Amino acid sequence: MLRERIITALIMVALFLAALFLLSPFGFSLVMGLVVVYAAWEWSDLSGLSQPLLRLGYVVAVAGLLLAAALYLGFSANAKPLSDQGHSLLVATAPWWAVALLWVQGYPSSAILWGSRTVRAVMGMLVLIPTWVAAVLLIHGDNGSWMILLVVAIVALADIGAYFSGRRFGRHSLASSVSPKKTLEGLLGGVLANVALVVILGLWLQLPVRQWALFGCVVMVTTLVSVLGDLLESMVKRHRGIKDSGNILPGHGGVLDRIDSLTAALPVFALIFFSSGLQF
Secondary structure (H helix, E strand, O other): OHHHHHHHHHHHHHHHHHHHHHOOHHHHHHHHHHHHHHHHHHHHHHOOOOOHHHHHHHHHHHHHHHHHHHHHHOOEOOEOOOHHHHHHHHHHHOHHHHHHHHHHHHOOOOHHHHOOHHHHHHHHHHHHHHHHHHHHHHHOOOOHHHHHHHHHHHHHHHHHHHHHHHHHHOOOEEEOOOEEEEEHHHHHHHHHHHHHHHHHHHHHHOOOHHHHHHHHHHHHHHHHHHHHHHHHHHHHHHHHOOOOOOOOEOOOEOHHHHHHHHHHHHHHHHHHHHHHOOOO
């Protein structure tokens, strides 16, 4: 099982890096669109849509919203997306994560508000569409590939730090009703791992003190919200009574199981990054 998990992880990393650094921004955006559309298939099951036609209908609806977002952004192979429109979409959808936090904190009682198939289906759209919008804006920006990689690194370090710190020091549950294995000590470990990232990159890039502090704030908020993305999917899976969102990735489960943290981290990072004027 461990060998299978490692092999799958290495293949995923290789494919991701190839798409990120070898494809054009337009090509990478299309690949991200395909990932989001497939993730919609998995979310349709989390929503409780069991019939194939209903699940397919949900995927078509998400694809239609992606197309609408692309048109609103002026997305094409020959022009950068309109940053103001993209920013407005991220601003409009950002409050969703405050609602998600309240629902995660209030689970299982909060399920009375979001437990219906319809609400869970809408939740999926609020999770997936902004993820694609954020990826498009970042990849088309300055040093776009490195910005995407930075967000992935933040999420990875948060996971790694949480795993080792939680395993060694974990005593106090973070959200016992949603994910019993996650602890406050693990969260602190993930935060400290990203503090190290901020220090190293700040020294390497020779950031002025103000930019360094701003960068640290962006990374810390992204770290914390990435945990929320993970907990949100865990909550919906627990309510649905399933362990994984799918089985397409041997040893890892489904696509959503691998990008759940990113679905929160990418939109929030992009929104704060472009709003703050932070530059490297």
